Amino acid sequence: MAQRFRDLIQTSFFLRLLVLAVFIILLIVAAQGSKPSKLALGEYSIPILGYHGLGDQSATAYYIYPENFTKQMQWLKDNGYHVISMDKLFDGLNGKTKLPFKPVVITFDDGNITNYTIAYPILKKFHYPATFFVISGVTGSDPDRMNWEQVKEMAKHGMTIGSHTVNHDNLAKMKLGPARAEIIDSKKAIEDKLGVEVKYFSYPNGGYKNRDMEVKDAGYVAAFTTHRSITQKIISPDSLYALSRYEVLGDLPIPFEEIFQQKLDLSN
Numbered sequence: 001m002a003q004r005f006r007d008l009i010q011t012s013f014f015l016r017l018l019v020l021a022v023f024i025i026l027l028i029v030a031a032q033g034s035k036p037s038k039l040a041l042g043e044y045s046i047p048i049l050g051y052h053g054l055g056d057q058s059a060t061a062y063y064i065y066p067e068n069f070t071k072q073m074q075w076l077k078d079n080g081y082h083v084i085s086m087d088k089l090f091d092g093l094n095g096k097t098k099l100p101f102k103p104v105v106i107t108f109d110d111g112n113i114t115n116y117t118i119a120y121p122i123l124k125k126f127h128y129p130a131t132f133f134v135i136s137g138v139t140g141s142d143p144d145r146m147n148w149e150q151v152k153e154m155a156k157h158g159m160t161i162g163s164h165t166v167n168h169d170n171l172a173k174m175k176l177g178p179a180r181a182e183i184i185d186s187k188k189a190i191e192d193k194l195g196v197e198v199k200y201f202s203y204p205n206g207g208y209k210n211r212d213m214e215v216k217d218a219g220y221v222a223a224f225t226t227h228r229s230i231t232q233k234i235i236s237p238d239s240l241y242a243l244s245r246y247e248v249l250g251d252l253p254i255p256f257e258e259i260f261q262q263k264l265d266l267s268n
């Protein structure tokens with residue numbers, strides 16, 4: 001009788017131990033899943049390229065010839081660069097995943113129609129993700145720009161859609177109230193149309209002074225200036241609201257490949 005009693009106690013002890021072990025394992029798994037992000041502070045060489053339209057670059061410096069764009073994409077491939085999405089970049093910077101060797105991010109501002117008709121097919125060919133910052137107030141109403149169906153199609157196929165305000169005014173030169181509306185209303189408009197969260201913002205004409213914290217308060221993850229540099233100085237979480245971009249324009253002052261050797265800022 002006593003032996004059976006002891007066996008029973010022992011069995012229930014091991015059962016309890018087992019339940020406890022399973023519980024601890026589940027706790028560890030849950031904790032890993034909700035690992036708080038840890039922003040890696042420092043100075044990084046991460047080229048974030050800024051394009052506008054593709055087409056006749058002799059007509060406007062904001063266009064570059066499609067064949068030049070294709071050559072640039074090929075150069076990135078041939079030279080071991082990894083074109084990553086915006087989400088992947090911030091997962092890397094926040095310590096959630098490891099960034100690949102030689103990361104590059106591609107962005108387009110203004111939602112020009114050639115983003116969809118010319119750039120998108122080329123990007124697809126290379127399997128490169130890119131981020132398109134659209135102006136919500138003219139999307140679908142200006143024939144020179146993409147419509148919502150086109151934007152939606154790109155979003156569905158791995159492209160990221162960000163906000164470039166409602167009306168493309170320089171926020172640094174506007175009063176706070178209207179500037180705030182441009183930041184908040186564009187986010188909501190794009191989200192309503194696409195059904196996905198809009199996490200990234202691009203300042204029209206690079207006007208970010210005294211407006212970066214408004215962008216943060218509106219719930220964006222990061223925002224981009226036209227400060228021409230491939231160096232990202234992240235001294236605090238607020239630095240994510242004024243990240244540099246190297247604008248690739250038709251009148252690029254240096255050969256494309258030299259962008260990636262730049263260490264110093266070219267402009268302010």
Ligand SMILES: [Zn+2]
Nearest residue numbers: 109110204205
């Ligand atoms: Zn713009």
